[in-house]
Amino acid sequence: MATAPDARRPGPDGPAAARARLLAAPGPGGRERRTALSALTDDWLAGLFAAAGAPAGVAVVAVGGYGRGELSPRSDLDVLLLHEGRLDPALPERLWYPVWDSGASLDHAVRTPAEARSVAAADLRAQLGLLDARHVAGDPALTAALRSAVLADWRAGAPRRLPELRELGRERAERHGELSFLLEPDLKEARGGLRDVVVLGAIAASWLADAPREGLDAAALRLADVRDALHLVTGRATDRLALQDQDQVAERLGVPDADALLRGVYEAARTVAYASDVAWRSVERVLAARAGRGRRPYRRFPFAAAVKRGAGAVARGAVERRPLAEGVVEQDGEAVLAQGARPAADPVLPLRAAAAAAQNGLTLADATVRRLAAECRPLPVPWPDEAREQLVTLLGAGGACLPVWEALEARGLITRLLPDWERVRCRPQRNAVHRWTVDRHLVETAVRAAAMTRRVAxxxxxxxxxxxxxxxxxxxxxxxxxxxxxxxxxxxxxxxxxxxxxxxxxxxxxxxxxxxxxxxxxxxxxxxxxxxxxxxxxxxxxxxxxxxxxxxxxxxxxxxxxxxxxxxxxxxxxxxxxxxxxxxxxYPGAAESEPTAEQERLAVEAARTGGPALSLSAGGGAAASGAGPAGVRLLLAVPDRPGLLGTVAGVLALHRLAVRSAGLRELDPVGAGPVLLLSWTVAAEFGGLPEAARLRSDLRRALDGSLDVARRLAERDAAAPRRRGVPVPPPVVVVAPPVASASATVLEVRAHDAPGLLHRIGRALDGAGVRVRTAHVSTLGAEAVDAFYLTDEVGRPLCARRAGEVAAAVRAALG
Known part of the structure; x- marks a missing residue:
């Protein structure tokens, strides 16, 4: 037999020659080529191993990318020569020299199983490489035993090593940037690159968490194909997709041009990056639950059971959930759907969930986004008012909008909402001034604009x-x-x-x-x-x-x-x-249209009874039932008295009614004294609206002093759990120039909307002793833009000094 000579100096039909021909072939890369290259390399090294006369108790093990069978044309050969402790010192040289002579790049080590485990325990990168160990030649039992031991070590040490691995990923991202936004990205080391694909495999191997798999294999395949083509174009072991190489790489892959190439790379990188974010959040939850076991009994459920139920699922009584919006709750640091949510019957739910998550500094659970994408019907055209308001609320969250937007985009919900978005999605900008792709630049602009909302009406x-x-x-x-x-x-x-x-x-x-x-x-x-x-x-x-x-x-x-x-x-x-x-x-004008018949009726009733008269009806984009989150029309007539605005707004806040818009005007329907008419659009923060009779009763009690609204609100706020929320610009309270109104002083208030906001403003105005002749209140997304037409006790505009004092009092109440 001529096995040994042929292995050292392979003929034209040997595995080394076949490998060389494959490397020299001009065709594109791809999974089949990588698999074939790995198989030929296996055959080559097995032949060298046999030719070297290796004894029993020795094995050649492929690790890293070679272990995964993912050899690119210029990839290193990561090889471990494993032995039981007695090894001929000349054997490694007989194996490695033919590899070096061929010009292949070899990263090799010679260790016993105990030494390999010891190195892995001290070097996280070495441990990651061994997780992909694969037998090539020699004693398969030796390789199998090492694999079992390394996996057992990894799983036992995962609570300690996974945080270390994440920190390495953060440092790598700082050095190499975000692959999906770079004009010359590093396909391997940048965030969202091939290194992160390997990390996701390591997380899955820990049995603590896993990444969402939809699209992940295809994304990894695309990045690997581009890397193969880059190696073939440049003839070098490079992972940086330089500008001068992009046209040739695109041509080799059959892509129309370099921009199309980059868009494909960016799409793949975003898939990997999003999967990484989801996986790491899962890891953090599991590790936090383990650390808190015994202190937080409601979090005691096995990870396997959580996976079986799906991320965001809940076992009744097992997990703490806090309401955020209609159909949306917080669970384990993420926004998830409430148990009673019905996505198929609520097309606004994706935007409402996204806005609630962003405003509370959370992200959307991936299982929630997948369910929304699968079950929600498209929004009607034109959108209902609530959908538009929720989109504005999402954008107004500033930087907290970004992870939520990424989650929506990962599941195709953005292009479903805005079909034109597909034209700019992942589109590169070949301009040194621009940091981002077109779509991310648009979202980043909205983030910047969120800090400027106090400047505009x-x-x-x-x-x-x-x-x-x-x-x-x-x-x-x-x-x-x-x-x-x-x-x-x-x-x-x-x-x-x-x-x-x-x-x-x-x-x-x-x-x-x-x-x-x-x-x-x-x-x-x-x-x-x-x-x-x-x-x-x-x-x-x-x-x-x-x-x-x-x-x-x-x-x-x-x-x-x-x-x-x-x-x-x-x-x-x-x-x-x-x-x-x-x-x-x-500025909004003070002129009012003629009162409607319903408004006149309520005003007459309030003047006759001396108490509040109200009606609730569908309006403001609400459903016919009046219970939808878009809002219903509340008409309220109350005999005028000091402190009215703050008191009424406080009662609404107690009933968890958010004010979407409001108007206030004065009527004297029967000559029996002024009646204030409040025409408001309100919506329930959670659940349904209160009964009109109960609302009327609480208003009557608040007006006669038997219900201390301010104290009740303070008690509820003190008992409520603290949420992270998002940083917002400070409120702006200004006195408009006299040209705004000839008969009143206009006070403008621009602030982030919050429960009880109008109550605090009303109390401050009441405390300042001014009359609110007319009010125009608007909630635009998460921002309140209000104008109050004020007079003194005898109905005249305020002097400049007093107007400044009133503005300062309102500003202090909102601070």
């Missing part, structure tokens, strides 16, 4: 414009012009009224106008200011455009915004505002 329009300002980059032509067309359709789909649709279209069309004009034109030239005023048309739109300009630049990258640019933009905006002063649309 319509925070909802600012946030939606931020989300959609570059939506035109998905098509041909000027992206601002294309975006204007797209946003008109999207805004109408969302149910915005025509005036708001037009405002959004103007903002998208001109989102670059302020910064381009300020930096390229003479600000002192009247034509420059005229161009801006003609584009925006009003002061409120100018305020929105100024905030959008800054948010867009900050989300682009550090080079896109500076103090110098800000000063130029502010100067131009100030000149344009001066030109536009006096244009309509600054």
């Amino acid at each position: 319509r925070p909802d329009l600012l946030l939606v414009a931020a989300l959609l300002h570059d939506i035109g980059k998905g098509g041909p032509g000027d992206h601002s012009e294309a975006g204007e067309t797209a946003v008109r359709g999207l805004a109408a789909r969302m149910g915005f009224e025509p005036e708001s649709v037009e405002t959004l279209a103007v903002l998208v069309r001109h989102h670059l106008t302020l910064v381009d004009t300020a930096t390229r034109r003479d600000p002192d030239d009247p034509a420059t200011v005229e161009a801006v005023t003609k584009a925006v048309g009003s002061v409120p739109r100018l305020e929105l455009l100024r905030a959008l300009t800054e948010a867009d630049a900050l989300a682009t990258g550090p080079a896109a915004w500076s103090d110098w640019r800000a000063s130029l933009v502010d100067g131009l905006a100030a000149r344009a505002a001066a030109r536009l002063t006096g244009a309509p649309g600054g």
Whole structure:
């Protein structure tokens, strides 16, 4: 037999020659090629092992990527020569020299099983490599025993080693960045790359947690295929997809161009990154439950049982759940569906769950998102009011929106809500100034805009414009012009009224106008200011455009915004505002339409009985039952008296009724004294609405003093569990210029909406001794934008000093 000579110097039909021919083949990579390369390498090393005359009790073991059978053209051969303790010192050289002579890159070690386990215990990376150990040649029992021991060690030490592994991942992400946003990504080491795929396998091997598997294998396959093609194009063992190589890699893979190549890479990386996030959250929950066992008995359930029920599932009485919104609760640090939630009958539920999660600093459980994607029907067109409000609330959460948005996108819910989103999803921006892909830049702009909602009267329009300002980059032509067309359709789909649709279209069309004009034109030239005023048309739109300009630049990258640019933009905006002063649309007017027959009836009843008269009816986008979270119309007539606004708002807060919008006006229907008419849209925070009779009874008790609303609210707040929430800008309380009203002082309040907000404002106004003649309250997403028309005791506007004192009192009440 000529086995040994052929193994050392393989002929044209030997495994080494076949391996060399495969490496030199010009075709694309792919799983079949990697498998074939691994099999040929196995045959080659087995032949070398036989030719070297290895004794019994020795084995060749493939580890790492070679152990997984995933050899790329220029991959290292990670090999362990395993022995029982007595080994001819010349044997390793007889094995390794032919490999070195072939030019293959070899990473080798010679150890006993005990030594291998000892090294793995001290070196986490070595332990990860051994988790993929696979027998190649020699004594299979030796390899099998090592595999069993290493897996047992890994599972026993997982509570200690998994946190260490996660920290290594964080450090790696800091060094190499996020694969799905890099123009020259490292396919292996960047977050969402092939290294994270290996880590997910290690987490699964621990038996403590697992990652969602949908799409994960396909994503890993795509990244590995691109890496193969990169090796073949460059002829080097590189993992960085450099700009100069992208066209050739795309051509080798049969992809239309480099942009299509990057989009595919980004999509795969996002799948891996999302799976990693879900898996690590599962690990944290399991480890926290183990650490707290004995202190938190309601968390005592085996991980296997939790997996069987599915993430987010609950055994009755076993897990603590706290309500967040209608159909949504918090469990184990995630937002999940309530037990009574019915996604198939509630198309707004995905947005409501997302908004509730983001506003409370949580993310959506993956099982919840999968169920929403599978069961929820598409939203009707136009959207119900609640859907639009929940989208704005989600965006208004700022940075807390990002993980929730990623969860929705991972399961296809974003493109279901906004079909135009598909054109910009994962689209690269080949511009050194931009840090993000187009879609992530849009979300990042909304995150920046969330910190600017106090600057504008319509925070909802600012946030939606931020989300959609570059939506035109998905098509041909000027992206601002294309975006204007797209946003008109999207805004109408969302149910915005025509005036708001037009405002959004103007903002998208001109989102670059302020910064381009300020930096390229003479600000002192009247034509420059005229161009801006003609584009925006009003002061409120100018305020929105100024905030959008800054948010867009900050989300682009550090080079896109500076103090110098800000000063130029502010100067131009100030000149344009001066030109536009006096244009309509600054403040809500105090003029009221004629009262309806229902309003007149309630006012007469309140004047006759001296007590509250109210009605609840479907309205404000609510379902016919009046119990939906979108809101119902509450009409309330009450004889005027001091402290009325704060008292009524407090009773509503006690009944967990959130105020979506509100109007307050004064009537004297029968000449028996003034009656205040409150026309509000309210919604139950959780569950159904209270009975009208019970609400009327509590209002009567609050007005006669037998129900201490402030004390009851304070007690409830003190007993409520603390939630993380999200940081929000401080409230803004300003006195409007006298031009806002000739007969009253207008106090504007812009604040993050919260239970009891209107109660606190009302108490502060009542305590200041002013009369609220008219009020216009709006809740736009998670932001309250309120205007109160105030007079003194005899019905005159407040003097400047007293107006400032009232504003300070309200500000203190909200602080």
